[in-house]
Amino acid sequence: MSEEEKVTNGASYGASSIQVLEGLEAVRKRPAMYIGDIGLKGLHHLVYEVVDNSIDEAMAGHCDRIDVTINENNSVTVEDNGRGIPVDMHEKEGKSALEVVMTVLHAGGKFDKDSYKVSGGLHGVGVSCVNALSSHMKVEVARDGHLYIQEYEQGTPQYDVKSIGNSDKTGTRVTFLPDNTIFIETIYRNEILTNRLRELAYLNAGITLTLTDKRHVLEDGTYKTEVFFSQEGLKEFVEYIDEAREKLIENVIHISTEKNGTPVEIAMTYNTSYNENIHSYVNNINTIEGGTHLAGFRRGLTRTLKKYAEDSKMLEKIKVEISGDDFREGLTAVISIKVAEPQFEGQTKTKLGNNEVMGSVDMAVSEALGNYLEENPKAAKIIVEKVILAATARAAARKAREMVQRKSPLSGGGLPGKLADCADKDPAKCELFLVEGDSAGGTAKQGRSRQYQAILPLRGKILNVEKAMPHKVLESEEIRNIYTALGVTIGTEDDSKALNLTKLRYHKVIIMTDADVDGSHIATLIMTFFFRHMKELIEQGYLYIATPPLYLCKKGKIEEYCWNEAQRQAFIDKYGSGSESGIHTQRYKGLGEMNEVQLWETTMNPENRTLRQVTIENAASADHVFSMLMGDDVAPRRQFIEENATYAKIDA
Ligand code: 0RA
Numbered sequence: 085m086s087e088e089e090k091v092t093n094g095a096s097y098g099a100s101s102i103q104v105l106e107g108l109e110a111v112r113k114r115p116a117m118y119i120g121d122i123g124l125k126g127l128h129h130l131v132y133e134v135v136d137n138s139i140d141e142a143m144a145g146h147c148d149r150i151d152v153t154i155n156e157n158n159s160v161t162v163e164d165n166g167r168g169i170p171v172d173m174h175e176k177e178g179k180s181a182l183e184v185v186m187t188v189l190h191a192g193g194k195f196d197k198d199s200y201k202v203s204g205g206l207h208g209v210g211v212s213c214v215n216a217l218s219s220h221m222k223v224e225v226a227r228d229g230h231l232y233i234q235e236y237e238q239g240t241p242q243y244d245v246k247s248i249g250n251s252d253k254t255g256t257r258v259t260f261l262p263d264n265t266i267f268i269e270t271i272y273r274n275e276i277l278t279n280r281l282r283e284l285a286y287l288n289a290g291i292t293l294t295l296t297d298k299r300h301v302l303e304d305g306t307y308k309t310e311v312f313f314s315q316e317g318l319k320e321f322v323e324y325i326d327e328a329r330e331k332l333i334e335n336v337i338h339i340s341t342e343k344n345g346t347p348v349e350i351a352m353t354y355n356t357s358y359n360e361n362i363h364s365y366v367n368n369i370n371t372i373e374g375g376t377h378l379a380g381f382r383r384g385l386t387r388t389l390k391k392y393a394e395d396s397k398m399l400e401k402i403k404v405e406i407s408g409d410d411f412r413e414g415l416t417a418v419i420s421i422k423v424a425e426p427q428f429e430g431q432t433k434t435k436l437g438n439n440e441v442m443g444s445v446d447m448a449v450s451e452a453l454g455n456y457l458e459e460n461p462k463a464a465k466i467i468v469e470k471v472i473l474a475a476t477a478r479a480a481a482r483k484a485r486e487m488v489q490r491k492s493p494l495s496g497g498g499l500p501g502k503l504a505d506c507a508d509k510d511p512a513k514c515e516l517f518l519v520e521g522d523s524a525g526g527t528a529k530q531g532r533s534r535q536y537q538a539i540l541p542l543r544g545k546i547l548n549v550e551k552a553m554p555h556k557v558l559e560s561e562e563i564r565n566i567y568t569a570l571g572v573t574i575g576t577e578d579d580s581k582a583l584n585l586t587k588l589r590y591h592k593v594i595i596m597t598d599a600d601v602d603g604s605h606i607a608t609l610i611m612t613f614f615f616r617h618m619k620e621l622i623e624q625g626y627l628y629i630a631t632p633p634l635y636l637c638k639k640g641k642i643e644e645y646c647w648n649e650a651q652r653q654a655f656i657d658k659y660g661s662g663s664e665s666g667i668h669t670q671r672y673k674g675l676g677e678m679n680e681v682q683l684w685e686t687t688m689n690p691e692n693r694t695l696r697q698v699t700i701e702n703a704a705s706a707d708h709v710f711s712m713l714m715g716d717d718v719a720p721r722r723q724f725i726e727e728n729a730t731y732a733k734i735d736a
């Protein structure tokens with residue numbers, strides 16, 4: 085290349101490069117705007133963005149395998165067997181299309197006008213965002229008989245796209261290392277990616293997704309690998325979610341269709357529980373706030389079932405009025421639709437706003453359910469009987485609810501007698517500790533900061549709401565105390581499950597139980613209650629778990645609290661040189677063994693304590709786990725506990 089050519093080339097390249105850099109710099113300046121946050125969520129979001137591109141390629145019919153690898157250094161590799169991102173010169177940008185996709189915001193997918201691009205991450209930001217937020221990224225493309233490569237640092241290409249050899253395959257492989265100057269969490273969690281890839285496999289039947297964790301070497305020297313594949317899609321998703329529940333009807337009702345140009349897939353069944361479990365997705369994104377597709381589903385379901393029940397004359401002798409809720413008790417359903425230009429609304433941008441979608445989903449569910457009821461009269465009768473039972477129980481539940489409401493602080497009934505309330509009235513500053521047992525409750529009342537910490541002792545094991553009828557839940561004194569202490573009101577005429585969080589009196593609700601098996605069980609029972617009856621409170625980030633220490637280690641005047649065996653060993657190593665004598669380690673079996681000063685110092689004082697925030701990473705997976713942990717079936721529970729025992733090991 086002559087000197088002159090270099091200059092010309094450099095100048096034109098420079099102009100567009102500056103634009104690119106400005107774009108990527110914006111992403112690095114305000115990462116949360118693009119990927120939600122810079123914690124665990126955002127970190128995992130990077131993987132979802134890259135996987136989404138491969139899912140698009142699969143949905144266009146060109147790819148059936150996506151392999152995700154967590155590498156030893158917490159970089160992630162996503163490889164697919166699609167056509168490979170085009171590498172030819174991009175006319176407008178004057179560089180390889182591959183480079184444009186990797187470096188220009190929102191450039192991904194725009195080349196292929198034929199493909200029906202409906203995927204794209206929650207924020208739809210594309211792979212260039214991931215590139216901008218990675219200290220290093222590498223893309224390898226097998227295409228047209230060649231293997232191409234380009235690498236980047238913080239989104240900046242390190243060299244032009246080049247061919248480094250031949251290949252008889254096609255596909256794309258992206259490897260990226262999240263930038264640790266941006267992310268506050270940099271360690272990938274296997275179970276978070278597992279849950280997402282499993283979900284994607286169910287949502288996209290026929291694609292094989294795998295997760296290999298190179299940080300986890302098995303005894304035979306290979307890496308831990310999981311394969312996710314679903315032949316029948318949502319039907320199998322519903323079966324998976326309801327694995328630990330008792331079926332009410334044998335079949336899963338399944339429809340995969342297109343209405344008014346919108347691809348709609350629905351699977352649903354009924355179980356004997358009292359929960360409503362509807363999981364909805366738009367373009368593979370879990371719409372946790374619902375929206376028009378969910379509204380359409382509910383409308384279609386209610387109308388179709390109501391009409392069938394009326395026509396079959398089963399409602400004639402029923403005294404109570406049937407509400408929309410009653411049709412959904414014991415219902416597990418997954419709705420997945422694809423929308424070309426989704427309008428996402430709501431606080432977390434997970435509520436679908438597109439009005440035209442409502443009718444499409446309504447039509448789809450009416451058609452599938454209508455046919456099913458006609459063809460399966462026995463099952464239809466069982467469903468209608470369940471609806472009638474739900475309506476009858478709801479009348480009883482309303483009475484119980486009115487009792488709670490009457491006793492709520494706002495209607496003058498006063499707070500629970502056992503509650504030691506705090507002085508401050510600003511919910512944002514106030515904390516409520518739910519404490520296992522009256523004895524520990526007493527210690528906590530003495531140790532707390534009265535200004536902003538309230539204590540509600542709970543007597544032993546609260547009701548397992550997973551198994552209880554709705555009105556039983558409200559008849560439980562402990563649960564009524566939680567409701568009244570929190571100040572939330574429940575239930576309107578339209579929706580008996582609606583929760584009014586605006587009255588919530590504390591923005592931190594902290595579960596504090598013993599660090600033993602019973603304590604974990606009680607914490608799980610309380611979490612189950614919140615998950616089923618106050619999910620919004622978890623979604624708002626208000627629920628926490630306290631972590632009391634396991635040991636107090638002493639040598640002479642030196643005292644240290646230890647939260648795990650490793651810390652205890654470290655204390656012994658540090659102070660036990662010479663002989664192991666003179667060291668005293670005390671195992672705390674329960675909160676009650678600490679005095680009020682110790683409890684304050686280790687577990688309640690915001691300066692020292694560790695609170696674990698309860699979050700819902702993946703609603704469908706949480707649903708599955710809660711029903712299994714709290715249900716009747718022992719075998720799956722035992723298997724889950726065995727598989728997850730390493731996370732829960734407390735006793736040395
Ligand atoms: C646009 C056009 C073509 C492929 C892709 C995008 C593509 C993108 C990604 C992202 C990850 N994996 C991918 N695989 C393919 C190809 C158009 C053609 O070959 O005609």
